Amino acid sequence: MTEPGTPPGWFDPSAFEGILGKLGHGGHLGMRYRAHGVGWVEMELPYSERLIGDVDSGVIASGPIISLMDNATSLSVWTAIGEFRPQVTLDLRVDYMRPATPGKSVIGRGECYKVTRSMAFVRGIAHDGDPDDPVAHVAGTFIRVDNFLG
Amino acid sequence: MSTDPDMNAILGFMPPFAETMGITVDHLHNGLPVMAFDYGPQVMGRPGFLHGGAMSGLMEIAAIAALRVTVAADEPAVRIKPVNITINFMRGGREARTYALGEVTRIGRRVANVEAKAWQDDPAKPIATIFMNFLLSSPKPA
Numbered sequence: 437m438t439e440p441g442t443p444p445g446w447f448d449p450s451a452f453e454g455i456l457g458k459l460g461h462g463g464h465l466g467m468r469y470r471a472h473g474v475g476w477v478e479m480e481l482p483y484s485e486r487l488i489g490d491v492d493s494g495v496i497a498s499g500p501i502i503s504l505m506d507n508a509t510s511l512s513v514w515t516a517i518g519e520f521r522p523q524v525t526l527d528l529r530v531d532y533m534r535p536a537t538p539g540k541s542v543i544g545r546g547e548c549y550k551v552t553r554s555m556a557f558v559r560g561i562a563h564d565g566d567p568d569d570p571v572a573h574v575a576g577t578f579i580r581v582d583n584f585l586g
Numbered sequence: 587m588s589t590d591p592d593m594n595a596i597l598g599f600m601p602p603f604a605e606t607m608g609i610t611v612d613h614l615h616n617g618l619p620v621m622a623f624d625y626g627p628q629v630m631g632r633p634g635f636l637h638g639g640a641m642s643g644l645m646e647i648a649a650i651a652a653l654r655v656t657v658a659a660d661e662p663a664v665r666i667k668p669v670n671i672t673i674n675f676m677r678g679g680r681e682a683r684t685y686a687l688g689e690v691t692r693i694g695r696r697v698a699n700v701e702a703k704a705w706q707d708d709p710a711k712p713i714a715t716i717f718m719n720f721l722l723s724s725p726k727p728a
Contacts, residue, residue, distance in 0.1 A: 461637035497603035503639025
């Protein structure tokens with residue numbers, strides 16, 4: 437859903453899902469668009485046995501959470517500036533607060549809090565139902581590139 | 587390629603996620619496993635390039651494997667829990683096989699510091715590196 441007040445015609449991450457969601461790494465993991473507004477995007481990663489990192493507990497691996505947050509924060513840059521701008525991830529830090537609950541979807545909320553000519557600064561959380569009890573916190577930066585497909 | 591049964595047992599941890607990503611042990615380097623996956627839609631980000639999350643997942647598994655191999659040599663029962671990870675992306679990953687190797691920088695009583703790097707053609711030209719901190723805990727006495 438689009439946040440009320442979002443100017444029409446602005447960058448819409450939900451339209452991205454049809455392309456990237458099915459073709460690439462995100463689609464392979466089952467990732468999907470959930471919601472967005474200006475400067476933020478939520479993506480969702482449904483629980484799947486294919487993502488398990490610890491067989492004894494059924495907890496998913498942390499790799500898919502990095503991917504979820506990379507995508508959510510990356511998209512949030514474009515909803516912050518209102519258009520697509522070619523960029524790549526420069527760095528990303530993820531703090532793991534607790535294991536994600538087996539059987540529950542993980543929701544990744546990415547926020548872009550500052551954009552400069554070359555850089556975009558992002559942060560976000562991953563949770564499995566209660567944003568006040570996060571699974572992970574992230575912080576990262578994206579750098580603008582001239583040629584996205586170079 | 588080692589046929590050491592202990593090594594095989596340690597590598598038996600490869601979880602379903604590793605299989606989902608096509609991650610396998612390519613070979614051993616100084617006793618530590620070099621992990622790898624082939625390029626394909628499952629690791630693609632922007633068209634023609636590796637997804638940063640896919641690289642990170644590969645390096646994280648390489649880091650965990652390196653730590654498990656190193657810890658198992660001394661105290662096989664110790665449990666390891668990842669606390670955080672910092673990833674630096676240096677080059678775009680292209681449509682090629684990707685490798686990752688972990689290295690344990692330090693093992694303390696409670697914390698282990700582990701690094702890993704990923705590369706494609708040349709190990710001297712990493713496409714990304716990670717730093718991870720792990721909490722170590724001994725099993726509770728019976």
